[in-house]
Amino acid sequence: MSEALHYTTIRELGAAYRKREVSPVEVTRALLARIEKLDPALHAFVTLTPERALADAKAAEDALRKGDARPLLGIPIGHKDIYLTRGIRSTGGSALFADWIPEDESTVVRQWAEAGSIMMGKLITHEFAFGLQFPGHRFPAARNPWNQDHIPGGSSSGSGAALSAGFLHGATGSDTGGSIRGPAAFCGITGLKPTYGRCSRAGVMTLSWTLDHTGPMARTAEDCAYLLQPIAGHDTADPASSTAAVDDYVKALGGSVRGLRIGVPRNYFFEDADADLVRAFEGALGVLRSLGAEVRDITIPSIDLSRSFFLILAAEAFAYHEHDLRTKPELYGEVLRERIMTGALVTASEYVQAQRIRMQVCADVAEVMKSVDVLATPTTPKPATPFKVAYDPELAFPRTNMPPFNLTGQPTLALPCGFSTSGLPVSMQLSGRAFEEATVLRLGHAYQKATDWHTRRPPV
Amino acid sequence: MPELTMEELRARIAAAGLKIPEHRLAMMKKLLGDALAPLSRVDSRTVRPLEPAVTFDAKGPHLGVRHE
Numbered sequence: 225m226s227e228a229l230h231y232t233t234i235r236e237l238g239a240a241y242r243k244r245e246v247s248p249v250e251v252t253r254a255l256l257a258r259i260e261k262l263d264p265a266l267h268a269f270v271t272l273t274p275e276r277a278l279a280d281a282k283a284a285e286d287a288l289r290k291g292d293a294r295p296l297l298g299i300p301i302g303h304k305d306i307y308l309t310r311g312i313r314s315t316g317g318s319a320l321f322a323d324w325i326p327e328d329e330s331t332v333v334r335q336w337a338e339a340g341s342i343m344m345g346k347l348i349t350h351e352f353a354f355g356l357q358f359p360g361h362r363f364p365a366a367r368n369p370w371n372q373d374h375i376p377g378g379s380s381s382g383s384g385a386a387l388s389a390g391f392l393h394g395a396t397g398s399d400t401g402g403s404i405r406g407p408a409a410f411c412g413i414t415g416l417k418p419t420y421g422r423c424s425r426a427g428v429m430t431l432s433w434t435l436d437h438t439g440p441m442a443r444t445a446e447d448c449a450y451l452l453q454p455i456a457g458h459d460t461a462d463p464a465s466s467t468a469a470v471d472d473y474v475k476a477l478g479g480s481v482r483g484l485r486i487g488v489p490r491n492y493f494f495e496d497a498d499a500d501l502v503r504a505f506e507g508a509l510g511v512l513r514s515l516g517a518e519v520r521d522i523t524i525p526s527i528d529l530s531r532s533f534f535l536i537l538a539a540e541a542f543a544y545h546e547h548d549l550r551t552k553p554e555l556y557g558e559v560l561r562e563r564i565m566t567g568a569l570v571t572a573s574e575y576v577q578a579q580r581i582r583m584q585v586c587a588d589v590a591e592v593m594k595s596v597d598v599l600a601t602p603t604t605p606k607p608a609t610p611f612k613v614a615y616d617p618e619l620a621f622p623r624t625n626m627p628p629f630n631l632t633g634q635p636t637l638a639l640p641c642g643f644s645t646s647g648l649p650v651s652m653q654l655s656g657r658a659f660e661e662a663t664v665l666r667l668g669h670a671y672q673k674a675t676d677w678h679t680r681r682p683p684v
Numbered sequence: 685m686p687e688l689t690m691e692e693l694r695a696r697i698a699a700a701g702l703k704i705p706e707h708r709l710a711m712m713k714k715l716l717g718d719a720l721a722p723l724s725r726v727d728s729r730t731v732r733p734l735e736p737a738v739t740f741d742a743k744g745p746h747l748g749v750r751h752e
Binding site: 528 | 693696697700702704705707708710711712715716718719720721722723725726728731
């Protein structure tokens with residue numbers, strides 16, 4: 225199989241199958257060989273499932289022969305290891321669940337399986353989607369394919385690393401404070417945090433009930449559209465699941481972005497940003513202008529207050545983990561243990577005030593979005609963090625630009641927009657109104673048709 | 685609300701019934717202190733009382749008029 229097929233888009237791979245240029249079994253065998261060769265250094269997978277992958281591939285071949293037109297048929301994917309998979313261990317990246325084989329399966333896992341995808345295995349996650357694995361942990365942390373001395377971002381670290389390394393064509397992520405968009409930014413790939421309630425969280429380990437989102441990660445906005453389609457919609461098993469109508473995300477990619485109004489909040493999002501990152505972001509705005517979008521500076525008055533986001537996250541995470549933390553603290557990783565325990569120190573009134581401030585942020589963003597269609601911001605103020613910095617126990621929680629959109633719940637797409645002077649990918653995020661995933665995907669797709677950042681490959 | 689002190693942090697840890705290694709206290713103080721700072725800058729009585737969790741209906745009420 226040619227090297228290019230490791231990195232082909234979902235649409236291109238589906239077309240190659242239907243022209244009989246390559247078969248799902250051939251692709252799966254080639255990817256398994258690539259994973260076997262490269263993953264011992266990258267640690268993207270926590271559990272590889274070759275037998276399941278080959279069985280899925282054989283089923284896809286049979287379906288293709290019968291003319292099955294499902295777009296995800298035969299597409300290799302993987303799942304972040306907080307998604308429960310029936311009969312396959314689901315560790316949460318934690319020693320606590322290191323050998324747990326669930327009897328249930330998450331809704332999203334089932335939906336992608338029913339769409340005909342090939343499951344390659346389970347991808348390492350930061351422990352419980354919150355804490356980087358320190359040296360000596362039961363599971364090694366994934367490494368960034370662009371520079372293995374740097375983290376791939378988190379918490380969907382394995383998803384980001386695997387996509388960047390060409391191990392598969394789509395992956396699940398979850399995003400409570402940026403866990404889809406951060407790895408997308410650091411690994412030079414594309415990730416969509418859909419609207420809160422758009423995709424089911426049933427069967428996905430909880431970090432924070434009111435902030436958790438599930439969504440797809442891929443290498444392009446177009447691939448994210450294909451991956452989002454079968455998992456968007458109401459699920460009675462998730463109390464936060466929305467009944468809002470589901471758009472045709474792939475069809476919407478073809479629309480024009482001429483006249484689309486893009487707001488750039490100039491407060492908050494540029495604090496501590498590296499100069500070369502800002503330069504790349506401003507270049508991306510220039511491309512969007514050249515496509516006919518109207519780009520204007522705006523201000524979101526209360527956005528600075530979104531720093532109280534951590535009170536909500538930590539209090540809810542402690543509520544979820546309290547029993548195990550008090551009875552089996554030794555099974556939680558270094559630093560993560562105390563990070564979650566910080567939630568026990570948040571008073572009830574502080575939690576309530578943080579939620580009320582959140583509503584103020586939502587109201588201010590809603591007001592701004594009466595005059596613009598999309599917000600564009602740098603995804604992170606800096607490129608991927610070196611491990612030697614990330615392993616500093618004094619490092620509390622690095623500041624990023626992503627949590628405000630977990631507070632508001634808006635759909636947000638992170639996509640590559642250049643490189644730092646050190647050769648690491650940098651990213652911008654595009655945020656739309658609630659349930660307007662189609663708009664941010666359309667804009668991201670138009671940007672990627674005009675640029676080639678998303679086609680650059682790491683030196684693995 | 686005054687800035688979170690180490691004494692206040694220790695008092696909260698004791699009230700929560702937790703045992704935290706001394707070398708992790710600085711990290712926890714920074715995490716909690718940074719997150720609490722916005723609360724001291726806001727008169728919460730001026731914040732419109734909305735439900736304590738973000739929710740959406742098909743019209744996206746918190747994020748304005750749906751764009752067609």
